[in-house]
Amino acid sequence: MSMIAAFYGGKSILITGATGFLGKVLIEKLCRTSPDLKVIYILVRPKAGHTLQQRVSQIINSKLFEKVREVCPNVHEKIRAISADLNQNDFAISKEDMQELLSCTNIIFHCAATVRFDDHLRHAVQLNVTATQQLLFMASQMPKLEAFIHISTAFSNCNLKHIDEVIYPCSVEPKKIIDSMEWWDDAIVDEIAPKLMGDWPNTYTYTKALGEMVVQQESGNLNIAIIRPSIVGATWQEPFPGWVDNLNGPNGMIVAAGRGFLRAIRASPLAVADLIPVDTVINLTLAVGWYTAVHRPKSTLIYHCTSGNLNPCNWGKMGCQVLSTFEKIPFEKAFRRPHADFTANTITVHYRNAVSHRAPAMIYDIYLWLTGRKPRMTKLMNRLLRTISMLEYFINRSWEWSTYNTEMLMSELSPEDQRIFNFDVRQLNWLEYIENYVLGVKKYLLKEDMAGIPEAKQHLRRLQNIYYLFNTVFFLIAWRLLIARSQIARNVWFFIMW
Ligand SMILES: CCCCCCCCCCCCCCCCCCCCCCCCCCCCCC(=O)SCCNC(=O)CCNC(=O)[C@H](O)C(C)(C)COP(=O)(O)OP(=O)(O)OC[C@H]1O[C@@H](n2cnc3c(N)ncnc32)[C@H](O)[C@@H]1OP(=O)(O)O
Numbered sequence: 444m445s446m447i448a449a450f451y452g453g454k455s456i457l458i459t460g461a462t463g464f465l466g467k468v469l470i471e472k473l474c475r476t477s478p479d480l481k482v483i484y485i486l487v488r489p490k491a492g493h494t495l496q497q498r499v500s501q502i503i504n505s506k507l508f509e510k511v512r513e514v515c516p517n518v519h520e521k522i523r524a525i526s527a528d529l530n531q532n533d534f535a536i537s538k539e540d541m542q543e544l545l546s547c548t549n550i551i552f553h554c555a556a557t558v559r560f561d562d563h564l565r566h567a568v569q570l571n572v573t574a575t576q577q578l579l580f581m582a583s584q585m586p587k588l589e590a591f592i593h594i595s596t597a598f599s600n601c602n603l604k605h606i607d608e609v610i611y612p613c614s615v616e617p618k619k620i621i622d623s624m625e626w627w628d629d630a631i632v633d634e635i636a637p638k639l640m641g642d643w644p645n646t647y648t649y650t651k652a653l654g655e656m657v658v659q660q661e662s663g664n665l666n667i668a669i670i671r672p673s674i675v676g677a678t679w680q681e682p683f684p685g686w687v688d689n690l691n692g693p694n695g696m697i698v699a700a701g702r703g704f705l706r707a708i709r710a711s712p713l714a715v716a717d718l719i720p721v722d723t724v725i726n727l728t729l730a731v732g733w734y735t736a737v738h739r740p741k742s743t744l745i746y747h748c749t750s751g752n753l754n755p756c757n758w759g760k761m762g763c764q765v766l767s768t769f770e771k772i773p774f775e776k777a778f779r780r781p782h783a784d785f786t787a788n789t790i791t792v793h794y795r796n797a798v799s800h801r802a803p804a805m806i807y808d809i810y811l812w813l814t815g816r817k818p819r820m821t822k823l824m825n826r827l828l829r830t831i832s833m834l835e836y837f838i839n840r841s842w843e844w845s846t847y848n849t850e851m852l853m854s855e856l857s858p859e860d861q862r863i864f865n866f867d868v869r870q871l872n873w874l875e876y877i878e879n880y881v882l883g884v885k886k887y888l889l890k891e892d893m894a895g896i897p898e899a900k901q902h903l904r905r906l907q908n909i910y911y912l913f914n915t916v917f918f919l920i921a922w923r924l925l926i927a928r929s930q931i932a933r934n935v936w937f938f939i940m941w
């Protein structure tokens with residue numbers, strides 16, 4: 444019998460960020476392995492055109508929940524959506540709902556965050572710091588609470604090279620920043636942001652670091668743990684390989700490379716690509732929830748959920764595997780044949796951006812305009828280049844994360860729990876994982892049918908022929924112009940003909 448699965452039986456669990464990438468996989472695994480849990484409260488904000496119930500139904504009826512619907516047919520009854528906006532006071536939760544949450548909750552998983560790198564500092568502080576503080580305050584009023592699990596990121600201290608499972612202080616106290624945000628106007632925030640952020644590359648990583656400090660400072664008597672995943676990728680094994688549903692991190696790059704937009708990227712091929720599958724993160728999260736509640740460690744433990752020190756793989760190897768998978772399973776509607784490589788210095792980057800990215804986009808837009816359609820490729824390309832510029836920081840450096848707590852926890856699990864809640868990344872075969880990842884992007888993110896592969900291959904052959912034709916015409920014109928202007932070129936031409 445799995446101790447972890449049994450532990451969640453009969454429990455009332457509160458999840459923030461349940462509609463997000465990690466949140467959905469967390470609910471799925473909880474419902475599948477502990478179908479006898481009492482209730483999962485999820486804090487969901489209403490979104491334009493969708494009621495809360497519609498948002499929940501969309502998740503439960505999705506492909507990801509296929510197995511859950513078999514194991515736990517009454518899954519609808521287990522999930523109780525509570526209308527909440529984490530940007531509002533008291534999360535704008537009704538009095539009755541708040542009362543129920545305070546009196547019933549046993550475990551909290553705090554996943555909600557803004558993960559945008561370019562978010563305004565005020566908004567990032569509000570969600571990643573102030574909301575965390577408010578949730579801790581709520582937790583302190585929950586008599587039945589057994590554990591509070593906070594999801595942070597391994598990059599919250601990306602300004603350091605070696606990172607231990609400890610909380611590193613930021614120079615300005617989060618409480619001061621929260622207070623100041625109330626009276627600073629946007630102009631002041633914009634001016635002061637770079638000074639506050641120091642050597643953090645974006646508001647996301649900086650505010651996640653502040654969020655950890657808040658957790659440390661406001662933990663009181665709570666039983667808390669922090670999980671720091673690195674770059675979270677598609678599922679490795681569960682509920683099935685390759686599931687992914689957003690364009691964040693590597694996903695957008697795989698789409699862009701597979702459709703032939705991305706031709707070159709400034710990345711260090713030898714830098715460690717610290718990717719971690721989302722199901723591994725969730726298995727660790729559930730194991731940490733159990734361990735924190737049952738063993739009640741004396742201090743707040745931090746768990747690194749990373750792959751680099753146990754099973755390292757670099758961007759070079761991953762990029763090659765992504766490209767070779769495109770040969771077998773190409774994406775539909777490609778703009779050009781997938782081919783991309785690494786660039787190293789600024790001059791090459793500018794050259795490749797002009798020649799391999801912007802010029803083809805402009806030529807295509809001219810073609811669209813000439814044929815009476817709306818040009819759109821240049822805009823798309825500019826967006827891609829902006830995204831790449833934000834990711835560059837993370838693909839040109841390597842970090843070392845120590846994983847003592849994570850390894851300690853692994854040794855605490857029974858053999859059955861090690862199997863059901865497997866977070867041992869040493870068992871992961873990267874080449875197989877990347878192939879399933881690309882396949883998953885095609886199937887679950889782009890919603891492409893496998894039956895369309897022959898047509899996609901045919902399309903790529905057509906693109907190849909257009910490429911050859913374009914190059915031949917270009918060469919002939921260039922040669923003709925050269926012959927007209929240069930005696931040496933004429934001599935060479937006559938020599939070849941002769
Ligand atoms: C398996 C991996 C291997 C990768 C290999 C890939 C390529 C292969 C071959 C090449 C060989 C060369 C080798 C290459 C090797 C390197 C590859 C690099 C890969 C990846 C690097 C990942 C690094 C991640 C670092 C993570 C650190 C921290 C991790 C975390 O803790 S949190 C998660 C990370 N967060 C994010 O990723 C969020 C980032 N996103 C943003 O900040 C914003 O979205 C934005 C990028 C700033 C864009 O903002 P905008 O306002 O402009 O757009 P908006 O978001 O409103 O969206 C508008 C529309 O655009 C669509 N869209 C958004 N993002 C993308 C995208 N990435 N690609 C395409 N389209 C995108 C969006 O859907 C909207 O569409 P609409 O609704 O139709 O308008």
Ligand SMILES: NC(=O)C1=CN([C@@H]2O[C@H](COP(=O)(O)OP(=O)(O)OC[C@H]3O[C@@H](n4cnc5c(N)ncnc54)[C@H](OP(=O)(O)O)[C@@H]3O)[C@@H](O)[C@H]2O)C=CC1
Nearest residue numbers: 460461462463464465528529530554555556595596672675
């Ligand atoms: N994805 C990754 O690569 C990594 C993620 N992490 C961490 O994991 C956690 C989850 O990330 P991920 O699932 O990828 O993020 P997503 O962007 O997919 O999900 C964010 C979640 O937060 C919710 N949310 C945002 N704003 C509010 C609000 N004002 N009120 C209520 N809910 C809100 C979103 O709800 P809605 O659906 O309404 O927008 C969504 O459910 C985060 O803490 C992140 O820092 C850490 C390392 C890597």
